[in-house]
Amino acid sequence: MRPVYEKYFRDNIPHIWCAGCGNGIVMSAFARAIEKLGYDQDDVMVVSGIGCSSRMTTYIDFNTLHTAHGRALAFATGAKLSEPRLKMFVIMGDGDAAAIGGNHFIHSCRRNIDITAIIINNAIYGMTGGQYSPLTPTGKKATTAPYGNIDRAFDIVELSRGAGATYVARGDIYHAAQLTNQIVDAANHKGFSVLEVVSTCPISYGRYNKMPKPTDMMQYIKDNTVSVQKAATMTADELKDKIIIGEHFKIENVPEYTEEHNKLVAEVKKDYLEKLKGGAK
Ligand SMILES: Cc1ncc(C[n+]2csc(CCOP(=O)(O)OP(=O)(O)O)c2C)c(N)n1
Ligand code: SF4
Numbered sequence: 288m289r290p291v292y293e294k295y296f297r298d299n300i301p302h303i304w305c306a307g308c309g310n311g312i313v314m315s316a317f318a319r320a321i322e323k324l325g326y327d328q329d330d331v332m333v334v335s336g337i338g339c340s341s342r343m344t345t346y347i348d349f350n351t352l353h354t355a356h357g358r359a360l361a362f363a364t365g366a367k368l369s370e371p372r373l374k375m376f377v378i379m380g381d382g383d384a385a386a387i388g389g390n391h392f393i394h395s396c397r398r399n400i401d402i403t404a405i406i407i408n409n410a411i412y413g414m415t416g417g418q419y420s421p422l423t424p425t426g427k428k429a430t431t432a433p434y435g436n437i438d439r440a441f442d443i444v445e446l447s448r449g450a451g452a453t454y455v456a457r458g459d460i461y462h463a464a465q466l467t468n469q470i471v472d473a474a475n476h477k478g479f480s481v482l483e484v485v486s487t488c489p490i491s492y493g494r495y496n497k498m499p500k501p502t503d504m505m506q507y508i509k510d511n512t513v514s515v516q517k518a519a520t521m522t523a524d525e526l527k528d529k530i531i532i533g534e535h536f537k538i539e540n541v542p543e544y545t546e547e548h549n550k551l552v553a554e555v556k557k558d559y560l561e562k563l564k565g566g567a568k
Contacts, residue, residue, distance in 0.1 A: 292318035295328065297348045299483040303339070307501025309486030310340050312460040313407055315346065317376075320470035321349075324374075331556040332373040334363040334407055335390060339414045339488075340407040357388030360395045363402050371545045374474065375401065381408040381422035385441050389421070399506035401545035403471070406443060406481065409488035411441035417491035424528075428495040443483040444535045453538040454480035457531065460487060465532075472534065478543055485512070 295318040304310050321331060331349040335341035337356035350373070354362045359377045367375045384392050384406045384506035395402065411429060412418040419429035421441045427434055447455045454476040458469040466484060473480040487493065487504035498504045508530070515533035518526055 292322050297346055299346060302346055302462050303342055305490045306319065307489045307504075308339065308413075309409060309484075309488070309504075310407060311531060312463050313340070313378075313405070313466070313486060314343050315485050316463055316466040317343075317378075317405070317470055318347065318441040319467040320474065323467065324474055326374050330372065330374055331367060331369075331376070332363070332539075333376045333378060334359045334366065335378040336380070336383040337414070338383050338412070340378060340380040340409070340486075341383060343378050348568040357383055357386070357391065359383065360388060360391040360402070360404065364395065364400055367400060367402060367545055368548060371401075371549065374461060375403065376474070377402055377404045378408050379404065380413065380420075381406060381410060382412045382418075382420040385443070385446070387429065391410055393446070393450040394480055395453035396447050396481070399451065399453050399541050399543040401477055401479070403470070403473045403476075403480045403482065405473075406441070406483045407486045408483050409486045409492060411463055411492040413488040413489050414489045417488075417495060423492075427492075430495070432476070443481065443511045444531075448479045448536060452481050453478040453541045454534075455483075455536055456481070458484045459485035459508050459530065459532055461505055461512065462532065469534075476537060478538075478541055485532075 328349055333344050333349050334352045335344040336354055336359040344353045352362050359379055363375050363377045364456060408422050410423050412420055417430040419432045423429055423436050424440050426435045442454050444457060456469050457464040469482055473482040485508055486502060489501045489504055493499055493504045498507055511530050512532045513529045514555045515531055518531045
């Protein structure tokens with residue numbers, strides 16, 4: 288029997304992803320989540336930038352835009368403002384979201400526009416051969432940090448919180464069933480929702496960091512993820528280098544940007560029409 292979510296894929300396989308890449312797991316979780324949400328395919332829009340993860344928009348069959356590196360949120364903001372009915376998702380790599388697109392990211396958080404941003408964090412620039420990103424952990428190796436990265440990484444949860452996002456969760460590709468539900472929950476949040484997905488890039492990251500096999504990276508995620516609930520019972524020392532997964536925060540009833548924008552447009556229109564009626568030149 289054909290799986291029910293097959294309808295969400297375009298017929299353009301083979302894909303470009305390497306064997307063992309985490310992107311496929313995120314893509315299938317996304318398709319399952321859309322099925323659970325019950326959205327009509329034509330009401331869903333998915334926007335991506337550039338990178339291995341961003342290629343997803345060429346494989347899934349929704350309204351899709353494959354845009355410029357770091358600019359997916361800007362395109363999505365424009366599309367959402369002009370078609371507020373769209374269920375808007377943005378898929379980004381860690382470099383895409385936090386380096387070249389970092390500015391768009393923080394401003395999307397502060398605007399609270401109703402977009403679900405999925406950041407596939409494989410800790411590296413995968414597509415261009417393994418340059419370190421703002422999410423590469425300190426000490427890890429990259430082609431641009433052959434002796435180890437001395438930068439400190441962003442924590443997407445705290446970055447989003449500080450920038451004003453109203454929903455932030457973190458998932459991972461090892462807990463794939465949970466990931467599907469996390470995409471559903473993020474989509475159901477009204478406002479800007481951020482879902483960081485800890486993923487794998489065995490080729491451009493694992494090979495340089497003693498995890499050459501995809502299963503090594505999976506094992507790493509399995510061994511180092513801790514739920515938000517369990518983390519609350521652990522000390523800072525115990526939590527060092529752990530990846531805390533689950534819903535980190537949710538703030539309801541914050542004005543949503545598209546609605547505020549439309550209210551403003553209606554007011555300005557009314558004002559203008561009244562002035563016209565009153566004979567103002
Ligand atoms: C403006 C611009 N600068 C640089 C590039 C080259 N480039 C393409 S993909 C990429 C990095 C992608 O890394 P990431 O966003 O983490 O996604 P991944 O490939 O790991 O999924 C870079 C630097 C580009 N396409 N456009
Ligand atoms: S380079 Fe890394 S991120 Fe890109 S397809 Fe290969 S494994 Fe995936």
